[in-house]
Amino acid sequence: MLGSGGFGQVYRGTLRRTGEVVAVKKISSNSRQGVREFLAEISSLGRMRHRNLVQLQGWCKRNEDLLIVYDFMPNGSLDTFLFDHDKSQRLSWNHRFKILKDIAFDLLYLHEEWEQVVVHRDIKSNNVLLDADMNARLGDFGLA
Numbered sequence: 001m002l003g004s005g006g007f008g009q010v011y012r013g014t015l016r017r018t019g020e021v022v023a024v025k026k027i028s029s030n031s032r033q034g035v036r037e038f039l040a041e042i043s044s045l046g047r048m049r050h051r052n053l054v055q056l057q058g059w060c061k062r063n064e065d066l067l068i069v070y071d072f073m074p075n076g077s078l079d080t081f082l083f084d085h086d087k088s089q090r091l092s093w094n095h096r097f098k099i100l101k102d103i104a105f106d107l108l109y110l111h112e113e114w115e116q117v118v119v120h121r122d123i124k125s126n127n128v129l130l131d132a133d134m135n136a137r138l139g140d141f142g143l144a
Contacts, residue, residue, distance in 0.1 A: 012072065015057075022057055023073070027066035038066050048114060052106040054129055054139035073137060075130035082125055095134065102136035103128060 002010045008028035014021055027038065045056045057069040075081075078099065081091050091099075103123070110118040120127075120138065127140040 013069070015069075021072040021074075023054075023070045025068040025070065027068070042068065044116075044118070048118075050106060050109045052102045052135065052137050053109070054137045070139065071131075071137075073129035073139075074132050075134060077126040078128035078130060078136065079125035081130070099128065099130075099134075099136040103138060106136075106138040 002012055002023060004010065008026045011024045011026065012021065013024040042056070042059050049055070054073065055071045057071065059066070059068045061067075107120075107123075110120065122140060123138070127138065129137050129139050131137060
């Protein structure tokens with residue numbers, strides 16, 4: 001398990017066909033988000049394309065569980081680099097500035113360039129995820 005929250009749990013998975021590592025979010029059946037809201041959100045997320053957004057790979061409903069498959073972010077979330085003293089030494093001020101710019105480009109896309117205005121509502125360091133090249137990507141749209 002990679003993490004958990006009010007929505008359920010996030011697991012590391014592997015796609016059978018390609019061997020690609022992914023993150024699988026399992027929305028718990030007692031989550032506040034209903035099936036209708038889940039499907040509406042997935043519809044929007046599936047069409048969003050930006051280099052600094054965690055990309056939706058797919059989803060399914062299995063029994064009472066709702067599963068969402070996202071890109072896997074091997075460097076985890078920004079909060080571990082900011083608050084874990086061992087890792088914080090590795091983020092130079094230049095790199096912190098680049099992360100800030102990545103998230104600013106995300107917000108510009110969501111607020112002005114996407115077909116409808118999207119308000120994230122939960123921007124915080126643990127929702128800023130870092131890919132293999134330490135590029136920042138915004139994730140967790142309303143499922144927190």
